[in-house]
Amino acid sequence: MASYVDEKNGVFPSVCSLDCPDQCGLLVYKENGRIVRVEGDPNHPVTQGSICNKVRNMPERLYDKKRLQFPLKRVGKKGSGQFERISWEEAIETITDKWKALIQSYGAESILPYSFYGNMGNLTAEGMDRRFFNRLGASRLDRTICNSAGSAGYRYTMGGSIGTDPEETVHAKLIIFWGVNAVSTNMHQIALAQKARKNGAKIVVIDVHNNRTAKWADWFIPILPGTDTALALGIMHILFKENLTDPAFLKEFTVGSEELKEHVVQYDPKSVSLITGVKVQDIYELARMYGKISPSFIRIGNGPQHHDNGGMCIRTISCLPALTGQWLKKGGGAIKGNSAFLEHNSQALQRPDLSAHNTRIINMNLIGKALHELDPPIRSLFIYGCNPAVVAPEGNKVREGLLREDLFTVVHDLFLTETAALADIVLPASSSFENTDFYTSYWHHYMQLQQPVIEPWGESKSNVEVFRMLAEGMNFTDSCFKDSEEEMIRQALDFPGNPYLDSITFESLAENQFVKADRETLFPENLPTPSGKIELFSRKMERDGYPPLPTYMPIPAENYPLLFVPAPNHNFLNSTFSNNEKHIKMEKTPQIFIHEDDAGQRGIRDGDTVRIWNDRGECTLQASVGRDVLPGAVISLGLWADLPGSSQLVNSLTPDRISDMGGGAVFFSGRVDIEKAL
Ligand SMILES: Nc1nc2c(c(=O)[nH]1)N[C@H]1C(S)=C(S)[C@@H](COP(=O)(O)OP(=O)(O)OC[C@H]3O[C@@H](n4cnc5c(=O)[nH]c(N)nc54)[C@H](O)[C@@H]3O)O[C@H]1N2
Ligand SMILES: Nc1nc2c(c(=O)[nH]1)N[C@H]1C(S)=C(S)[C@@H](COP(=O)(O)OP(=O)(O)OC[C@H]3O[C@@H](n4cnc5c(=O)[nH]c(N)nc54)[C@H](O)[C@@H]3O)O[C@H]1N2
Numbered sequence: 032m033a034s035y036v037d038e039k040n041g042v043f044p045s046v047c048s049l050d051c052p053d054q055c056g057l058l059v060y061k062e063n064g065r066i067v068r069v070e071g072d073p074n075h076p077v078t079q080g081s082i083c084n085k086v087r088n089m090p091e092r093l094y095d096k097k098r099l100q101f102p103l104k105r106v107g108k109k110g111s112g113q114f115e116r117i118s119w120e121e122a123i124e125t126i127t128d129k130w131k132a133l134i135q136s137y138g139a140e141s142i143l144p145y146s147f148y149g150n151m152g153n154l155t156a157e158g159m160d161r162r163f164f165n166r167l168g169a170s171r172l173d174r175t176i177c178n179s180a181g182s183a184g185y186r187y188t189m190g191g192s193i194g195t196d197p198e199e200t201v202h203a204k205l206i207i208f209w210g211v212n213a214v215s216t217n218m219h220q221i222a223l224a225q226k227a228r229k230n231g232a233k234i235v236v237i238d239v240h241n242n243r244t245a246k247w248a249d250w251f252i253p254i255l256p257g258t259d260t261a262l263a264l265g266i267m268h269i270l271f272k273e274n275l276t277d278p279a280f281l282k283e284f285t286v287g288s289e290e291l292k293e294h295v296v297q298y299d300p301k302s303v304s305l306i307t308g309v310k311v312q313d314i315y316e317l318a319r320m321y322g323k324i325s326p327s328f329i330r331i332g333n334g335p336q337h338h339d340n341g342g343m344c345i346r347t348i349s350c351l352p353a354l355t356g357q358w359l360k361k362g363g364g365a366i367k368g369n370s371a372f373l374e375h376n377s378q379a380l381q382r383p384d385l386s387a388h389n390t391r392i393i394n395m396n397l398i399g400k401a402l403h404e405l406d407p408p409i410r411s412l413f414i415y416g417c418n419p420a421v422v423a424p425e426g427n428k429v430r431e432g433l434l435r436e437d438l439f440t441v442v443h444d445l446f447l448t449e450t451a452a453l454a455d456i457v458l459p460a461s462s463s464f465e466n467t468d469f470y471t472s473y474w475h476h477y478m479q480l481q482q483p484v485i486e487p488w489g490e491s492k493s494n495v496e497v498f499r500m501l502a503e504g505m506n507f508t509d510s511c512f513k514d515s516e517e518e519m520i521r522q523a524l525d526f527p528g529n530p531y532l533d534s535i536t537f538e539s540l541a542e543n544q545f546v547k548a549d550r551e552t553l554f555p556e557n558l559p560t561p562s563g564k565i566e567l568f569s570r571k572m573e574r575d576g577y578p579p580l581p582t583y584m585p586i587p588a589e590n591y592p593l594l595f596v597p598a599p600n601h602n603f604l605n606s607t608f609s610n611n612e613k614h615i616k617m618e619k620t621p622q623i624f625i626h627e628d629d630a631g632q633r634g635i636r637d638g639d640t641v642r643i644w645n646d647r648g649e650c651t652l653q654a655s656v657g658r659d660v661l662p663g664a665v666i667s668l669g670l671w672a673d674l675p676g677s678s679q680l681v682n683s684l685t686p687d688r689i690s691d692m693g694g695g696a697v698f699f700s701g702r703v704d705i706e707k708a709l
């Protein structure tokens with residue numbers, strides 16, 4: 032297996048490891064053994080050489096003096112931030128001794144892994160780690176913090192994470208960015224839409240915030256948070272009423288169009304306008320555009336699904352392309368996610384068979400509650416590729432839980448994050464440029480190989496290596512813990528269950544760097560739904576306790592006046608980069624956008640420092656007063672670092688309720704009040 036580590040100078044292919052749909056092909060420039068520049072790989076068919084500022088600035092993160100070099104153990108009081116350097120031997124022995132004792136006294140379910148996709152590499156994020164915790168018999172984590180509500184909703188309609196090939200969206204004549212701030216979060220979909228626009232496509236944005244994407248669009252439709260289901264149903268109402276549907280498509284490829292047609296009679300534009308805050312004439316105009324312009328493409332974002340009703344919302348929006356027969360048009364349809372096209376052999380990679388029995392499952396969004404209330408308790412956490420002290424809802428509960436003196440916490444990360452600062456043992460992680468892995472985008476259809484470009488920083492180690500060492504420390508003799516990275520990749524790619532994967536082998540990846548899933552299939556025939564068709568009416572939903580037809584349900588009331596939407600920002604990636612001076616400078620200051628009427632009522636002026644609070648907590652941000660949000664909603668941008676003396680952790684305010692489907696997070700459904708800070 033190739034490695035570029037020994038070559039001191041040159042340009043080497045790579046792939047972006049961050050949790051971003053674009054998963055860019057990269058070229059890494061090395062001088063004297065160090066990475067000096069990161070650029071886009073012009074040969075990548077989708078990302079074509081352009082990358083975002085975040086990753087252009089990656090060398091600064093890789094060689095940041097703050098980057099962890101050695102294992103550390105806590106010496107002061109928990110949370111005091113006092114650590115001392117220890118050896119890897121001592122670290123592994125401390126962890127495994129503690130775990131052996133815990134298992135003896137309380138069983139392995141007293142241990143919980145807590146991870147997400149800080150590095151999207153399949154071996155890193157769901158490979159050796161899963162093998163290890165399965166073999167250990169630890170409690171299992173339900174990884175629901177990102178897209179699980181929407182994925183569950185989309186699955187009811189379409190059967191799986193399958194949508195339009197983004198490369199084809201250049202042919203669309205109408206592109207709707209629905210609850211996705213793509214200029215910041217999916218920049219190559221913007222590049223493709225820009226090409227479509229040059230050929231006459233119209234660009235519409237439906238969002239609760241006049242964000243960068245809205246400002247770039249031809250038409251921005253502001254909407255009240257959590258009401259998109261009603262808007263989609265209002266569009267359907269008009270499509271059916273004005274005969275703008277495609278009856279032939281509905282007959283051949285869907286089930287339930289007659290029931291749906293009757294059902295949406297109740298969602299007349301006037302009622303929908305009252306719910307959504309979208310003007311009646313705008314609902315008509317949008318529906319008629321959607322009914323008449325073809326091909327049309329909807330990029331469905333994460334925004335609408337981070338609500339209590341998020342699953343049903345995505346289930347509903349994903350019915351729209353079927354109504355006008357878009358799935359047969361080149362570039363038409365929708366993308367919520369596309370991960371099914373690159374699905375690989377997760378059984379072989381993760382080895383669930385190593386687990387002796389079905390251990391308990393803990394929803395990661397409820398980690399705060401779980402640390403306080405679960406019985407039998409969680410006594411040890413192993414956190415990697417994730418920063419729950421900042422990113423998880425009900426943040427105060429999470430941080431208090433992590434401060435529990437009796438909790439033994441290990442954090443594996445590149446930096447001493449807010450979470451790592453609360454740990455007992457901290458392990459340094461190598462960056463993706465230092466590892467071997469394979470990457471599968473959840474938006475485009477290319478798989479890519481990462482081969483190490485530089486030596487691991489200090490004594491840092493990859494997730495795969497750390498779990499190999501832990502397996503040895505636990506005396507696990509199963510041969511899978513000795514597998515090399517190449518062997519693991521080969522095992523994962525051996526998957527006849529996914530016909531799209533036929534053309535992808537280890538050899539083809541090594542030779543070509545990126546290889547496309549073979550999409551020459553019968554789509555949208557034989558979908559993985561119970562009927563094999565697009566399910567506008569779903570018996571499965573009925574069995575699962577949901578209305579079988581798309582239905583608007585309001586988000587629950589809370590006793591505060593303003594809906595609070597703490598969305599991501601442009602220059603951080605979740606909390607990653609929030610510790611880098613350059614990125615902080617580019618973002619300037621953490622802001623909260625508020626409508627001038629709501630601000631006026633509270634005597635708040637543009638630029639004022641404001642206190643935002645509810646029963647869960649409070650934070651202090653800078654007000655941006657104007658008309659970028661509708662009255663009744665406020666939006667913040669970015670997951671800012673917990674700096675001494677600051678109070679900018681927006682997740683102190685977010686609820687840990689669980690969305691209607693998929694166990695998803697409801698970051699955007701909480702309510703707050705605001706006042707000028709003294
Ligand atoms: N720069 C940058 N890029 C990123 C990330 C990042 O943090 N920064 N994060 C990455 C990750 S993990 C993910 S999951 C994706 C997420 O990226 P997106 O899919 O873009 O999702 P969000 O940014 O969470 O929210 C998108 C928009 O939804 C809006 N919104 C909130 N509630 C509603 C609603 O009820 N209705 C409508 N119509 N809009 C609503 C918000 O105002 C926001 O503009 O981005 C990835 N890329
Ligand atoms: N208020 C609010 N909260 C949100 C969101 C929101 O929109 N609003 N978005 C939510 C969403 S969609 C998501 S996906 C989550 C994301 O939340 P997280 O997954 O926690 O994402 P990051 O904050 O980027 O933290 C990832 C961590 O992984 C570390 N890391 C990177 N590579 C490696 C590696 O190879 N090994 C190890 N061990 N560590 C590594 C990074 O240094 C970083 O500290 O946040 C959620 N939280």
Ligand code: SF4
Pocket residue numbers: 047048049051052053054055082083084085086218604
């Ligand atoms: S963060 Fe996204 S846009 Fe930026 S380089 Fe990585 S994949 Fe590309």
Ligand SMILES: [Mo]
Pocket residue numbers: 050176177178
């Ligand atoms: Mo995410």
